[in-house]
Amino acid sequence: MRTNLNYLDYFSKFLISLLWICLSSQIFSQDNKTNSHHLPRSSASSQNVDEVILEDFINSLDSKFKGIHSVMILRNGKVICEGWWSPYREEDNHMLFSLSKIFTSTAVGMAAEENLLSINDTVAEYFPNDLPDNSPYNLKAMRVRDLLTMTTGHQSEPPISANEISVRSFFETKVEHQPGTHFKYNTSATFVQSALVQKVTGQKVLRYLQSRLFEPLGISNPYWRDNYQGISLGGYGLRLRTEDIAKVGQLYLQKGRWGNKIIINEDWVDMATSKQVSNGSNPDSDWNQGYGFQFWRCKFDSYRGDGAFGQFCVVMPRLNAVIAITSGENDMASILNLVWDKFLPACYTFPNKIKSNQHSSLNKTLKNLAIDGVAGNSTT
Numbered sequence: 445m446r447t448n449l450n451y452l453d454y455f456s457k458f459l460i461s462l463l464w465i466c467l468s469s470q471i472f473s474q475d476n477k478t479n480s481h482h483l484p485r486s487s488a489s490s491q492n493v494d495e496v497i498l499e500d501f502i503n504s505l506d507s508k509f510k511g512i513h514s515v516m517i518l519r520n521g522k523v524i525c526e527g528w529w530s531p532y533r534e535e536d537n538h539m540l541f542s543l544s545k546i547f548t549s550t551a552v553g554m555a556a557e558e559n560l561l562s563i564n565d566t567v568a569e570y571f572p573n574d575l576p577d578n579s580p581y582n583l584k585a586m587r588v589r590d591l592l593t594m595t596t597g598h599q600s601e602p603p604i605s606a607n608e609i610s611v612r613s614f615f616e617t618k619v620e621h622q623p624g625t626h627f628k629y630n631t632s633a634t635f636v637q638s639a640l641v642q643k644v645t646g647q648k649v650l651r652y653l654q655s656r657l658f659e660p661l662g663i664s665n666p667y668w669r670d671n672y673q674g675i676s677l678g679g680y681g682l683r684l685r686t687e688d689i690a691k692v693g694q695l696y697l698q699k700g701r702w703g704n705k706i707i708i709n710e711d712w713v714d715m716a717t718s719k720q721v722s723n724g725s726n727p728d729s730d731w732n733q734g735y736g737f738q739f740w741r742c743k744f745d746s747y748r749g750d751g752a753f754g755q756f757c758v759v760m761p762r763l764n765a766v767i768a769i770t771s772g773e774n775d776m777a778s779i780l781n782l783v784w785d786k787f788l789p790a791c792y793t794f795p796n797k798i799k800s801n802q803h804s805s806l807n808k809t810l811k812n813l814a815i816d817g818v819a820g821n822s823t824t
Contacts, residue, residue, distance in 0.1 A: 481662040483687060483694070486522035488790075488806065493524055497790035499806045502527065504786050506813060509779065511754070511772035513538065513815075514686040518694055518766040519791070527810035528686070537667060537683040538770040541751030544668070544682035545634045546692070546716075547657075549592055549738035551641045551649045553712035554656055560644040563589040567636060570643055574612040582619040588640065590623040591633045592737040593721045597621040602632035604679065609635050609671050627723045627735060631679035634738065635671070638678025649676045660707055661695065663688045680751070686768050693757040693766035712737075717747045717759070730780050743784060754779050763791045 488495045498517075502525070505512050513532040517525040528534055555561050561570075567586045568575055575583070582597050590596050602617035603609055614632045638649045645652050650668040658666055666688070669681030695701075696717060700708030716737035724732025730748075734741035740748050748758040754771030756779065767783060 481664070483518065483691060484522045486520075486524055488517075488519075488524040491519040491522060491524050492791070493519055494790045494793050495806050497786070497793060498525060499809055501782070501786035501790060502806070502809055502813075504782055505779075508782065509754075509771065509773050509775075510815065512779075513770040513772065514768075516686050516690045516768045517787070518690055520764050521694060521698075523687075523690070525806070525810065526686075527813045530814040532770075532815075534687070535685065537665065537685055538689075538755065539751075540682045540684060540689070540755050541680050541753060542631065543689070543749045543751035543755040543757060544678065544680050545631075545738040545751075546749035546757065547653065547682055548634050548637050548641070548649055548676075548678040549716060550657060550692075550708060551653055552588070552592065552637050553708060553716065553737070554652075555641055555644055557709045557712065561588060561640065563587065563592065567591060567640070568615075570640055571611050571615070574610075574615055576612075576616055579615070580619060582622060583615060586619065586623040588637075591637050591640075592716075593624075593735060594627055594630050594633060594723075595624050595721055596628070596630055596633050597623040597626055598628050598630055598633075599626075601628065601630050604631045604635070606669060606671050606677060606681070609677065610673060610675075611636055611639050624721075627721050634679030635675070635677055638676045642675055648674075649678060650682075657692075657707060660702055660705060661688070661691045663691065686770055689755075689757045689768040689770070690766055693759045693768060697759050697761060697764065697766055717741075730777065742780070744788065748780075750776065756780070758783060763788070765791065 597619040599620040667683040719734030726732040754773035756769040758767045
């Protein structure tokens, strides 16, 4: 009889232990997913965003454009709205096009912080073997800072296709203007930044950022296309998920801090996102508000990285908000104008007492987003 009791006692303890292990594993898995990989979630209303106006913003994106792929909105560091237009999914890596540029400039800032380069160094001193014979003064005077601010002095943009772009082709393109004095959008200049990071670190920019940016932010499986020489393209070619884009926007909003870690030097964040050079005189254009270190200044004291066909990482310090958008749209200005016209009022209008069906209505809208009527894959 005692033997049976011992057996039952042992078996009971075994079951309890097994149950505890299972529960602990589940709890750890959930916590790990929340803390290491995903941004915290919250209702929009709890972050003082009017959900009725916010839903109108989403509906306007859906009705006015036929090629929006995803949107994620953060306020106070929390995701308050997220949606993917089917067949696009949360786990998909999107081509960032020129939104890649803010990642390259981030790598330059980190290399400068590690004293591997200075933004006041001349570009030519790092690539003496690529300089053409009898290099002109303007080329020799060009600084790393001029690469960052798109003021290299070129009147025409050097070649940018993956099978042509190189430091040599950049140097061989005539530098008509004194560097630092003439803004000209220049994707090849961002490639040279990538080549510079690879030169001083011995690593491609993707590998260099892996332990310094991507891993601390829980960004997995980034991909960056190389040129024909095996150098990351820098100015384009990076693929990330929508939430990854939002994380980097939030990192810059937090002045380079992530939790208790300093990922990017605060001084660099301030320089990169402030107006370093003028890029036009139209006060109504978001492409004429000034340019930083690969960041565009925007209206409403905001700034952004952007890429062709409507890839956006918009940071709004006044609202403590970030918007990430991916799309296949040509009219990028209209997307930004919709952000100002429809999203800003949702934050500036303090919400009235939230109706019980308001949040569920927003959720339903987000879950049914689709391109050409395909069943939705969105979440919130």
